Amino acid sequence: MSTVSLAVVPEPISLRILDMFRIGPGPSSSHTVGPMRAAGRFRHHCLDRGIVPHRLQVELRGSLSATGHGHGTDRAVLAGLCGWEPETVDPDAFLAIADRLRAEPEIDWGGRRVRLHPDDVAFDRSRRTDPEWLPHPNTQVCRAFAGDGSLILEESWLSVGGGFVQRTGDEGGKRRPPSPPIAPFHDGRTLLEQARTFGSFGTVVLANERVWEEEPGLLETGLDRIWDAFRACIRRGLGRQGSLPGDLGVVRRAATLATQVDSGRVEESYRNIARAQAYAYAVNEENAAGGIVVTAPTNGAAGIFPAVVVEAAERLGLERVAIHRALATGAAIAMVIKTHASLSGAEVGCQGEVGSATAMAAAALCEILGGDVDQVERAAEIGLEHNLGLTCDPIKGLVQAPCIERNAMGVAKAWSAAQLALNTGGRGIVSLDKVIRVMKRTGDDMRREYKETSEGGLAVNLPEC
Ligand code: SF4
Numbered sequence: 353m354s355t356v357s358l359a360v361v362p363e364p365i366s367l368r369i370l371d372m373f374r375i376g377p378g379p380s381s382s383h384t385v386g387p388m389r390a391a392g393r394f395r396h397h398c399l400d401r402g403i404v405p406h407r408l409q410v411e412l413r414g415s416l417s418a419t420g421h422g423h424g425t426d427r428a429v430l431a432g433l434c435g436w437e438p439e440t441v442d443p444d445a446f447l448a449i450a451d452r453l454r455a456e457p458e459i460d461w462g463g464r465r466v467r468l469h470p471d472d473v474a475f476d477r478s479r480r481t482d483p484e485w486l487p488h489p490n491t492q493v494c495r496a497f498a499g500d501g502s503l504i505l506e507e508s509w510l511s512v513g514g515g516f517v518q519r520t521g522d523e524g525g526k527r528r529p530p531s532p533p534i535a536p537f538h539d540g541r542t543l544l545e546q547a548r549t550f551g552s553f554g555t556v557v558l559a560n561e562r563v564w565e566e567e568p569g570l571l572e573t574g575l576d577r578i579w580d581a582f583r584a585c586i587r588r589g590l591g592r593q594g595s596l597p598g599d600l601g602v603v604r605r606a607a608t609l610a611t612q613v614d615s616g617r618v619e620e621s622y623r624n625i626a627r628a629q630a631y632a633y634a635v636n637e638e639n640a641a642g643g644i645v646v647t648a649p650t651n652g653a654a655g656i657f658p659a660v661v662v663e664a665a666e667r668l669g670l671e672r673v674a675i676h677r678a679l680a681t682g683a684a685i686a687m688v689i690k691t692h693a694s695l696s697g698a699e700v701g702c703q704g705e706v707g708s709a710t711a712m713a714a715a716a717l718c719e720i721l722g723g724d725v726d727q728v729e730r731a732a733e734i735g736l737e738h739n740l741g742l743t744c745d746p747i748k749g750l751v752q753a754p755c756i757e758r759n760a761m762g763v764a765k766a767w768s769a770a771q772l773a774l775n776t777g778g779r780g781i782v783s784l785d786k787v788i789r790v791m792k793r794t795g796d797d798m799r800r801e802y803k804e805t806s807e808g809g810l811a812v813n814l815p816e817c
Pocket residue numbers: 652653696697701702703705706743744745746751752754755758804
């Protein structure tokens with residue numbers, strides 16, 4: 353009797369462009385935006401069940417505990433329990449929330465008053481790593497208690513990078529698109545094949561989105577909102593001087609670099625890159641200060657993509673359609689990396705954040721400069737390949753050093769990757785899919801000290817240097 357083996361058809365990627373670009377407060381998508389969103393979901397679940405707790409508690413574990421103070425995770429959780437959304441939160445109220453709740457420890461709870469004090473957010477210091485306790489490096493446990501101290505509801509939430517969150521037990525419940533994608537792809541190779549048919553990487557994901565959008569024009573409006581948020585963040589960052597919050601004494605440098613460029617003191621051959629680097633400084637300094645930024649694909653690495661694309665758009669006078677396509681191309685690269693590896697520094701180190709952002713920016717720039725789809729794939733691959741092994745080691749848990757400068761360097765790498773792809777010809781021996789697999793393997797092999805715990809690299813060795 354012969355047996356027939358059926359090939360498993362991989363599920364197409366159904367992530368959305370706006371999943372990759374989320375507006376929210378800094379300094380971290382996984383340690384600020386994600387925990388805020390998770391706390392907000394827990395609040396909703398309580399309200400949906402009619403639970404009015406006597407007391408709330410959130411326990412931060414793993415990397416959320418190790419670097420949560422520097423990343424403002426406690427502040428983000430308090431804001432989420434208040435029902436504030438990352439996209440619409442008032443940045444000043446957000447920064448002041450802990451002080452306000454310390455003075456008056458009460459919040460509105462669907463028309464009732466519920467006690468909430470900053471001390472209700474607890475940082476677990478046990479360093480336990482067993483999967484029961486720590487199913488993900490970024491785990492938070494939310495609890496609601498009755499007046500007699502009994503537990504009414506407990507939920508464990510995982511912040512899995514880029515502001516995405518997942519409740520434990522819901523892992524199988526992936527959001528499904530309303531219909532199959534018109535241009536299905538499940539990895540870099542199939543994305544490239546579709547791009548050959550549709551003309552560009554961006555056009556592939558835009559075609560899928562058009563089929564899925566609830567109302568015509570919604571996607572364009574969303575992309576315009578992201579573009580406006582990119583430029584507003586760059587403007588704000590360029591307009592500010594002084595030191596960033598925290599006791600590192602990091603000085604804002606965006607305005608200084610921009611002035612150097614504008615006054616002609618920067619060598620001509622470096623001018624365009626330097627301007628884009630000033631934009632990256634601007635975004636990451638805003639992020640470090642708790643300002644509103646866009647994940648691209650994370651907050652820590654939020655500067656590279658907008659810096660490269662905004663500078664190119666200004667210099668080349670890009671039309672709205674080309675800008676949307678560039679956003680979509682960057683998002684397509686991030687979707688593949690997220691699906692097959694990770695965008696989270698706590699999971700794979702900084703290669704997943706700055707490496708992914710460099711790949712996104714390199715691909716978008718290559719496309720803007722007229723690269724064909726093979727060159728765009730190569731630009732993304734080069735951008736990621738030369739960030740392999742990059743560890744996450746923020747000093748004092750603040751998303752400042754090395755993060756801000758690392759974004760500026762990511763801009764230069766993205767430029768070089770796009771130019772190498774455009775000008776060296778032929779296919780490389782490493783495909784985008786291969787480099788993503790290596791990034792995942794490298795991240796798995798990386799010791800936890802180098803994955804957003806501030807226990808390795810610059811975070812601990814600086815005083816000895
Ligand atoms: S070192 Fe990289 S991954 Fe870590 S917080 Fe900074 S930007 Fe994010």
